[in-house]
Amino acid sequence: MKICCLKGSPRKNGNTNSLVNIILKGFEEAGGRVTVYDLYDMHLRPCLACRGCQKDWSIVNCVQNDDMAKIFESVMDCDLLLLATPIYSWYCTAPMKAALDRMVYALNMYYGGERGPSLWKGKKVALVTTCGYPPEKGSDLFEDGIKRYCKHSQLEYIGMLCERHMGYKVPFMDYGKEERAAAFAEDLIRKLSGIMQEGPLHHADAETAGSEMKGVIRRVTALKPFILEAEFTGGEIRQYDCRKLIDEFPAFQAMVRDPEIFMHPKVACAGYGIVWNDELDVASEEIWEKGKVIG
Numbered sequence: 391m392k393i394c395c396l397k398g399s400p401r402k403n404g405n406t407n408s409l410v411n412i413i414l415k416g417f418e419e420a421g422g423r424v425t426v427y428d429l430y431d432m433h434l435r436p437c438l439a440c441r442g443c444q445k446d447w448s449i450v451n452c453v454q455n456d457d458m459a460k461i462f463e464s465v466m467d468c469d470l471l472l473l474a475t476p477i478y479s480w481y482c483t484a485p486m487k488a489a490l491d492r493m494v495y496a497l498n499m500y501y502g503g504e505r506g507p508s509l510w511k512g513k514k515v516a517l518v519t520t521c522g523y524p525p526e527k528g529s530d531l532f533e534d535g536i537k538r539y540c541k542h543s544q545l546e547y548i549g550m551l552c553e554r555h556m557g558y559k560v561p562f563m564d565y566g567k568e569e570r571a572a573a574f575a576e577d578l579i580r581k582l583s584g585i586m587q588e589g590p591l592h593h594a595d596a597e598t599a600g601s602e603m604k605g606v607i608r609r610v611t612a613l614k615p616f617i618l619e620a621e622f623t624g625g626e627i628r629q630y631d632c633r634k635l636i637d638e639f640p641a642f643q644a645m646v647r648d649p650e651i652f653m654h655p656k657v658a659c660a661g662y663g664i665v666w667n668d669e670l671d672v673a674s675e676e677i678w679e680k681g682k683v684i685g
């Protein structure tokens with residue numbers, strides 16, 4: 391099992407690397423061979439759209455002589471391409487985007503006179519992202535973009551782990567994030583081994599696949615103002631008092647003015663959060679960690 395990981399954060403000890411390092415450790419412990427590229431340390435130019443790569447369909451053939459050559463080699467040799475990036479302006483960081491552009495041309499022979507093959511057809515791709523907004527508003531566009539990128543390139547997209555950064559004054563890593571990162575690594579390992587079985591999954595698949603991963607909600611009910619009851623995918627039920635949110639976040643005062651708003655919560659982002667409207671939401675992790683266990 392060979393993993394090629396592209397790290398796209400400028401902060402070596404930042405959020406994204408803290409998360410992805412747990413996943414890489416999981417791969418190594420399972421006997422995986424991991425090759426990591428720290429894109430901010432590399433010399434990577436953007437794609438020039440010269441289409442020099444399209445002339446010979448039998449080789450990966452970019453005219454630019456920079457560090458992308460090492461990445462092409464490693465990607466062609468890997469079973470899983472793991473892209474780890476903070477979300478910048480609703481997408482990945484600039485060096486990651488440069489690498490994605492270089493790969494979509496150099497590895498897909500679609501852009502010459504005639505349409506040729508995808509040279510990396512069938513490779514698996516997974517994402518690790520961190521963002522400031524709730525995942526459904528922070529990483530959604532990048533995930534959608536990568537899903538389309540994979541479909542176009544005949545790659546197999548196998549999931550994303552996204553964790554939220556609550557601000558520079560709040561420590562990013564906590565027990566829940568560590569657990570979810572380890573569970574995500576296990577899930578990827580299973581998918582790489584081709585073993586389809588029940589077990590911890592990343593949040594995007596959790597609802598449909600019956601995941602046991604903690605912190606993923608499958609049902610929510612507003613019991614009375616301002617008590618939410620959430621059922622998690624492992625069957626646990628927790629009640630959460632939303633007055634905490636009202637005290638902390640001014641936008642939640644809207645619920646005090648009109649308690650009817652509170653009475654209509656919805657599960658969002660495949661169980662990763664609860665939303666009432668564009669302004670009001672709470673992460674599943676908050677309910678998991680601070681909610682009262684009922685069952």
Ligand SMILES: Cc1cc2nc3c(=O)[nH]c(=O)nc-3n(C[C@H](O)[C@H](O)[C@H](O)COP(=O)(O)O)c2cc1C
Nearest residue numbers: 404405406476477478479480520521522523528555
């Ligand atoms: C330039 C810049 C742009 C950002 N844009 C977004 C954004 O569009 N959406 C979002 O949710 N977070 C955004 N963020 C927040 C980062 O994604 C978040 O802090 C992330 O966890 C940083 O990861 P790192 O510690 O690996 O650098 C942005 C941060 C920076 C510095």
